Each structure stands twice: as C-alpha cells, then as structure tokens.
Amino acid sequence: MTTKDIGPKNPVEQGVTQVVDFVDERSGVKNSGRWLMFRNIPAGTSWFQTLGFTAMALFGMQAITGIILAMYYKPDPNTAFGSIAHITNEVTWGWMVRGMHKWGASVMIVIVFLHMGRVFIWGAYKYPRELTWVTGAMLLLMTMFMGLTGYLLVWDQKAYWATVVAVNIFASAPILGPYIGDILRAGPEFGPDTLSRFYSIHMLLIPGGIATFIGLHLYFIIRLGISEPPWAKRALRVQRDEEDARRKAARNREAGLKGSVSFPPAWVDDEQEVKR
C-alpha cells in the first residue's frame, strides 16, 4: 500500500487511530478481521447460501424485540394476560413490537427449514462439514422449542391448553418422561410457577443455547469454508475434464489391449484419474 503524506491528521482521526492501534496491539484484531473479511470463498457462491445469515439476522431481531417486550411483560398468572393486552393496546408501538416478535418466529422457522433444505440438497453436510450439520440440527430443535415455550407466555386459553397437551406428551415418554414433565411444569401440576419457568426457559436458557451453538456453527463454517454449489462453473469444468480423461483412458486401454503401444506414459496417468 502506498501512503500519501498530506500533512498532519486532524485530531479526531488521530484519536481514533490511536484507540484502534491500542486495541490491535493487544488483540491482533486488525489481522484476523482482515483475514475474516477478505478470505477467499468459491467464486460461484449462490443466493441460496444467504439463508443461514438470514436466520442469524432474524435471531438478532427476535432478541431485540424480545428484550423490548420483556420491559413490559409480567410473568405471573394474574398479570401476564393483562400485560400483553397493555403492550398490544396502550404502549407506543407496542402492537408493532409484539407483531414483529410473533411473525418473526414464524418467518425464522421457515428460513431455518429452507436453509436446512439447501444444505441437504447440495450435499453440503458431507466431509468435512458433518459437525456443521450436527450443530445446525441442534439449532433447529432449539428454534422449535423457542416457539413452544413462547406460545404459553401470552396466557390465553388456546395456548394454555395446547401447552398442557404438549407437556403431557413430553411427560408420557418412557423412563425420563415424568421427570421432564415435572421440570417443565415446575411440579406435578400446572401451577403459578409454571409460567415463570417457561419465561425463564424462553428468554434465558434457550437463547443462551442458540447463541452458543450459532458460535460453534460459525466456527466450523469459517474454518472449513463455505461449500461450492454442485453446479458451479469451475466444478462442472473439472467434471467434464475428468469425463474426457476417463474416456481417453478407456480408448487407450482398448488400443493397448490390441497391442498398439504408442504412448504408455499417458495410459498410466489416466488409469490414476479413473480410480479417483
């Protein structure tokens, strides 16, 4: 990089540079940031590969709208429904924040499923990305569980009884079922503590799990690199070259069997190509 010295910098710029340099000296953030941003990805990367990032953005949006809702929501059986009504009808922009959180959940689930579908159809879960898939599967389950626990929080009849049924289903599982039921209900029956337990699971436990697993997921993605679309121009060219080589090898083998030994070295090379 060439630098053009055009005299002393203005004090603000100087200050910023000093702070950045101070942090960089201790963390090396400039180098790793540059590596992260400007590392190469396969050239044919497609629009389908934006879905994971979109899921992440939606998770961020759910976190922000959720934090705002938590400022007004009261996780107590006597006040929960009223506080939701307050958010919906009285708080400025409250209906909007609630609407975004509710619709955001549905859209996030759709996007996560589409993302998983793209990974599946491309075979992007194959070596070396098996663990990226496994961490992703955990993210899917946790996302669904967010929907389940959030549903109860509005504390209306439909959600309440649907959750009673859902918890009954968990509790009916052999061996561990009864314990899981008790843990979810905060006791053998739906009671006053059930709602605050669901609230805690919905806004602390699972989001923490999702954030952790997004971290793991991203670690694998960045370490292994994003896969190339199966139909990328480069991949197709390589495949075509391989096909050609295979055909050539077959032709040469035929020729070789007939006793014509015109170019044995190429024959040996092509054999190798075929094994691969």
Place this chain on the structure above:
Amino acid sequence: MKKADKVAYDKDYAAAKKDGKPFFPYAIYKDTIIAGLAILVVIVLAITVRVEMGEPVNPASTDFLPRPDWYFYFAFELLKIFANQNALTPVIMATFMVPNILIILLVIWPFIDRGPERRIWKRPFAMGTAVLVISGLCYLTFLGASTPEGIAKGETLPLTGLDAAASAGEAVYLANGCSSCHMIKGVGAPGPGPELTNEGAKGWDNAKMVQWMKVPVAPMPSFASLPPEDLENLSTFLNGLGTKYK
C-alpha cells in the same frame, strides 16, 4: 468416505478457493439483501396482519381448543393418525417413537449418507428422502391448517334414546370442549383423540370412566376439576354410546 475421496475433496475445494472471490463484498452483499428482505417481510406482516388477544386463561374452564402454532401442526396431525387404534402402544408411536426416530435421523444423517457424490441427479436416495420428508411435512401442515377446530356453539350431537343422566352427560361433553379432540357420529374434530361413537362397546363401568377422566393417558389432559356429578353423568353418557345411545 474413503481416505482417497477426502484427499480428492480437499484438493478440489482448495482449487475452488484459489479461483474464488473475497468474502467481502461478494457474499456479504447478497446476505445483506436477503436478510433485509426477510426483515421487511416481518415488518409488513406485523403491520397488515395484527396479532390478536385471545381469551385469558381460566384453569377451571376446560372449554378450550388445544391448538399449537402452525409449525407444530405436523406433530398434531401425527397424533391424529394414531388416534383411532385401541391399544395404548400406538399413542406412544406418535408421542415418542416417531418423533424421536426422526430427530435421531436428522442429527446423524451425515454419518448415514457418506458417499463423496454431491451432484443432485447422482444422489437418488438422498433426493428421494428429501422429496418424501418435504412433501410429508407440507401435507401434514396443510391438513392441520384445514381441518375444523371442533363444533360451532349451539351445535348438538345427532343421538337418540338419551335418558336424563345421559342428556346431562352430553351437556358436560359439549361444554368442556371434548369435541375439539373427539368425534361422535361425524361431529367434532377427527383427532387427536379417538372416535367415541362406539365407546359403550368397551363395556367400562362408570367408576372406571371417572378414573380415566381424572388420570387419562397423554396427550389427553385431566378433567379432575369437574364436579363429581358431572363426571358421573359424563361417564353414563360415554358408556352408553353406540349401545344404548345411537
């Protein structure tokens, strides 16, 4: 995958990367556009389709429609598929076996399909599985969205021969949302509970039926909060269905 396949893949991917483009800006700009669109869709939905308030919870009133959010409809429909079999094991199929098998398959899938092939048209097994799972999920979700949620207010059951106790039992049945999970002579939701048109054929006595109402098998919730005489009448009604009351 064999060692040679792994080496070949690593070599091929390194070549793809070498011919590649920097993450910033080539991937980032696409990511930003699609994520922005998704958030825009959420905002538009939030404005145009307002979220409503339901009825506040009243644990004493069991007049309810236990319906999950749409993304659990497939699980709900699964319950219905196994609802009309009599033994208890099939319920376990829908509540435990099938979901857990699906979850395990989901998690270990990369260790099942390990071949090096990535081209879509060369992986008939994986693509067949994808088509099966996707169409199955869509179909069940569609079913869940389109089936009736029970019965309308004021609708009655097409039964004859009810005596006083059975009539009282029918009223309890209708008032407590039983028909949002059970069907009698074509009236009510076709699941997740089994059809009750011929419930009397089981030959249960009232004590057994009352006990069931208090401690049923999941996913049915408990109705222990109902007054004893309501439970008694309800049991008389149910134990005569298909035999005395047709």
